[in-house]
C-alpha cells in the first residue's frame with residue numbers, strides 16, 4: 001500500500017527510535033493523525049526544544065540547562081566532591097536523588113559496555129571519570145551500574161581501570177532485582193543497596 005509521503009516520513013522517523021518497530025511506528029503515526037492537533041503541536045514543540053534547552057554537565061555529564069557548565073549537584077556547596085557515584089544514565093541520578101540518602105556527587109557514563117551493540121569503553125564517559133578521580137583526589141567511587149550482565153561487566157571494567165589509582169571502589173549491594181533497572185527500584189531497596197555497598201576486589 002502506498003502511503004502519502006508525510007505519513008511515511010513520520011513512520012520512518014518513529015521507527016528510528018530504540019524499541020520501536022515498523023508496526024508500533026505506524027500505530028503511533030495513525031494515532032497522532034486521528035487525535036487533536038494540540039497533541040501533535042505539543043509533541044513537536046517538546047521535540048524542538050529538547051536539544052536546544054538541555055546540555056550536559058562538563059564535569060559529571062548529568063543533564064543540565066543549556067549554557068550551564070556545571071549541573072546543580074556539581075555546583076551544590078554541600079555535596080561531598082570526594083565521593084562519586086557512577087551510574088549509566090541521568091535517570092539513575094534521579095532515582096538515587098529521590099532516596100535523599102546520598103550526599104556525594106555523580107558521574108554519568110551514558111550507557112554500558114555492550115560488545116553485541118558495538119559499545120566499547122571509548123563510547124562511554126570512562127576516560128573523563130579516570131581523569132576526574134585523579135585530578136580531584138576522589139576518595140570513593142561507588143559503581144552503581146544496573147545489576148544486569150552489561151552493568152556488571154561495565155562495573156568490572158571501570159574497577160580494573162581504577163586499580164592504578166589510589167581510590168576506594170565499591171559496588172551497590174545485591175538486593176536490587178537482577179536484570180532490573182535502578183530507575184525503577186523503590187526508594188527503600190535503593191537505600192539498602194547504597195548502605196550495604198561492598199568493596200570491589
Ligand SMILES: [Zn+2]
Nearest residue numbers: 057060071074
Ligand atoms: Zn555535574
